[in-house]
Amino acid sequence: MTTIRDVAKCAEVSVATVSRVMNKNGYVSKEAEEAVLKAIKDLNYKPNSVARSLYHKTSKMIGLLIPDISNPFFPELARAVEDVALTYGYTVVICNTDDDSDKERHYIDALKQKYVDGLILATNQLTMEDYHDLNIPLVMLDRSNNQSTPTVVSKNFEGAKEATELLISKGSRFIAHIRGPYQVKTADDRYLGFKEVVEDRGIAHVVVEAEFNIKSSKQVTQELFDRYPTIDGIFASSDVMAAGVMKATKQLGKRIPEDVQLIGFDGIPLGEMLIPSLTTVTQPIYKMGTIAARLLIKQIEKQPLDIMKYELETKITLGETTRSDSFAKT
Amino acid sequence: MTTIRDVAKCAEVSVATVSRVMNKNGYVSKEAEEAVLKAIKDLNYKPNSVARSLYHKTSKMIGLLIPDISNPFFPELARAVEDVALTYGYTVVICNTDDDSDKERHYIDALKQKYVDGLILATNQLTMEDYHDLNIPLVMLDRSNNQSTPTVVSKNFEGAKEATELLISKGSRFIAHIRGPYQVKTADDRYLGFKEVVEDRGIAHVVVEAEFNIKSSKQVTQELFDRYPTIDGIFASSDVMAAGVMKATKQLGKRIPEDVQLIGFDGIPLGEMLIPSLTTVTQPIYKMGTIAARLLIKQIEKQPLDIMKYELETKITLGETTRSDSFAKT
DNA sequence: GCCTCTTCTGTAACCGGTTACAGATAATAT
DNA sequence: ATATTATCTGTAACCGGTTACAGAAGAGGC
Known part of the structure; x- marks a missing residue:
């Protein structure tokens, strides 16, 4: 050397x-x-960048903490962060926390010892104090629970409202919402959006909880139809969950969208691959990643932030799991 | 501090x-x-691990070079590598090369300057010389093109043979193979497995090339049926490609598996989410990742390697895109 | 009492960069 | 001619660890 x-x-x-x-x-x-x-x-x-790091106490590395890269929502986010990081000369270290606070703490310690320049948190099991004590720039991505930290989320509440309204406008009269885990902020916001619309409109509804994976939502859906066979619309809190719903309805002999309409949330590529293709609330995932990365790098490079909280618009992507006409079945 | x-x-x-x-x-x-x-x-x-790195010329970091984390084959691989790395105290840096040699070179340079302890290459645009000059432990994952470097692959050739035989045994008599790009070794091996079986058995066949994404394979499938409407079996070189095939056949009004049987390759979670669920040649993806990681760490820690090339068994996962009885349609 | 060996400890050099500081020279101002 | 400034360069300290080396103290053998 x-x-x-x-x-x-x-x-x-x-x-x-x-x-x-x-x-x-x-x-x-x-x-x-x-x-x-x-x-x-x-x-x-x-x-040698190690020698440089030692003197400057910076590493040109940023950490990206996510629950699990094999959950299909995160690869695109990670990809976006990396693409932006690359153009600014930063290297990204992805850490899978599995929503486990010990693991998260361990990673944060390890990153800190490597003089990591900043963190993007798409997971938050620790208290804000833990993060704050780190004394390095932070960005919250997809999960917001704090005012003083720059945040990038999409309009989960509004998106959920639109999703619910879509189901209603296309004829669903008894709608189930399969929500994500209680402690997850985004799942909560989507639930609240759903709740507001069905209550406002006086639509029969039921809410059940599932994890953000196919297995859990499939099982929950089966139980749901067991108890409420007349459900004719389902709003799933994520696309992966929606895939589980489709699996379950197939087994139960229910037709989508003729008997049950379905809408998901996220807009991951999976939705298009499904047959029928999934109607969903599309989040600008890649964009969220790029904004988060830029927001973090701005902080690292001591530039002023003009906006502290980005709330990005979602948009409905019409697939084949909702009916094309409003009154196909009444 | x-x-x-x-x-x-x-x-x-x-x-x-x-x-x-x-x-x-x-x-x-x-x-x-x-x-x-x-x-x-x-x-x-x-x-402070930076100071430690400077003295020891090691970093407790390993690099994982993959084409693109948003391609659903790679997250599970990455996850496996990370899980193993974590237990040995290593941090993983994932780099998306997009099969672009400049990008790959750039990442390798950056990692080298950070005293990265080893690399797992699930991509190889550079010549073996380039890699060799690095003078750090390497493992080739999913792509093998060299004898002297430890390698982890699955039995692509044998898996492809089994896939083709399955289609034949279940009644397909005119089989198309949608192969991956020519320069990719795994795509080649799968093609060769297919070729051997159809030629041996004297089965009518056709081979077309597509990229490893849904859009490309969908288009190729449409063209394929345009020219050969009597195709009654398709072996796609990856599950994502198979999803594209399903999209296309749906549009063309062909039924799967009644009119056309379909088998993919990889065994990613997507296959199960599809409706009908995909019959595929399942690779032990997670296992491949763990073996590669262990192989690398063994080298880093100067332990002897007993096996230089791991060729892992694939297995057929029966889904609903192949017929259950052998002679449903003749 | 003297020598050897083990145990224990601190000083200082080193890893490979960065930069404060001081010293040298040249250019310009007075 | 002298003062002032701008330009240029090298030495050495520093970042925060690790370790070679030397020296001190105590134990044990003769």
Whole structure:
């Protein structure tokens, strides 16, 4: 490995001069600069970022804490964060916390010891105090629970309202909502949106909880139809859950959308792959990731933030799990 | 931030003693050890891994190079690598190369400068020489093109043979294979397995190329049926491609599996979510990831490798895209 | 009492960068 | 001619760990 001292020797200058050339600061004569640049090229010198980190107490790395990369909502988010990070010269470290606070704490400690420059939190099992004590820039992504930390979320409440209204407008009169876990803020917001609409409109409804995976929602759906066979519309809190609903209805011999209409939430690629394709509330996932990354990097680079909380618009993506005409079945 | 010097001062010993206590080497008296441990606890001291890295020239980080984390094959692989890495105290840095050699080179340079301890390559755009010059432990995952580097792949050739035989045994007589890109080794192996069986058995067949995404395979399928409407079996080189096939056949009014049987390759969770659920050649994806990670860490820790090339068994997962009886339609 | 060996400890150099500081030279102002 | 400033350069300290080395103290053998 070539070091700065090798370069200095080769260019017959001091290490300080080499450093000045590389960082373009301080005075360096034309000749010295050329000699250094030539030496760098000849030796194929790449400065060691660990040494740099040690002095600057920064690492050009950011941490991305997510529950689980195998949950299909997160890869696109991660990809967006990485794409932005790359253009600014940052490296992303993805950590799967499994919503386990010990794991999360462990990762945060490890990252801190590596002088990680900032964290994007798409998971939050710890208290805000824990995060605050870190003394590094933070961004909350997809989960907001705090005013003072920059946040990127989509309009879960409004999206859920639209989803529910869509089901009603297309003829559903007894609607079930399969909500996500109670402690998850986004699941709560979607539930509240649903609740507001069905209560306002006086629509029969039922709410059950499931985890954000296919197995759990499939089982919950089966139980749901067991008890309420007349349900004719389902709003699932995520697309993966909606896939579970489809599995269950298929087994039960219910037709989608003729007997039961279905709408999901997220807009992950899976929805399009399903047959029938899923009607869903699409979040701008990639965009959320890019905004979060930029927001974090701005903080790291001490630029002022004009907006602290981004609430992005969702939009309905019409698939084949809702009926095309409003009164196909009454 | 507390440093080792703070701890030394607090415990009234030298930094060397503190270091000796932490690393459990060299002689330390009982009293000194206790004082140091107390100081570490009182000050909540966490050694700085950057400083450690600088001295040891290692980072406890490994790089995972994949084409694209949003391709659903990779999250599970990444998850497996991370889970193993975590238990050995390593941090994983995932890099999306998009099969772009410049990007790959850039990432490798960046990782090298961070003293990354090893790399898992699930992508290979560069020549083996490029990798070899790095002088750090490597593992090839899912793509093998070299004898001297430890490798983890599944039996693509054999899996493809089984897939083709399954279609035939269940009655398909004109089979199309939608293969992956020519330069990808795994796509080639699957193609060769298919070729051997159809040629051996004298089955009518056709092969077309597509990318590993839904859009491309959907379009290719449409063109395929345009030209060969009598195709009654399709072997897709990946599950995502198979989803594209399903989309296309749906639009064309062909029924699966009554008119056309379909089998994919990979065994990603998506397959189960599809309706009908996908028959596929399941690779032990998670296992591949864990083996690759262990193989890499063994090398990093200078342990001998007993096996250089792992070729893992695939298994057929029967879904609803193939017929249950052998002669449903002749 | 003297020598050897084990146990224990601290000083200082090192990893590979960055930069404060001081010293040297050249250019410009007075 | 002298003072002032701008330009240029190298030495050495520093970031926060690790460890070679040397020295001190005590135990045990002769």
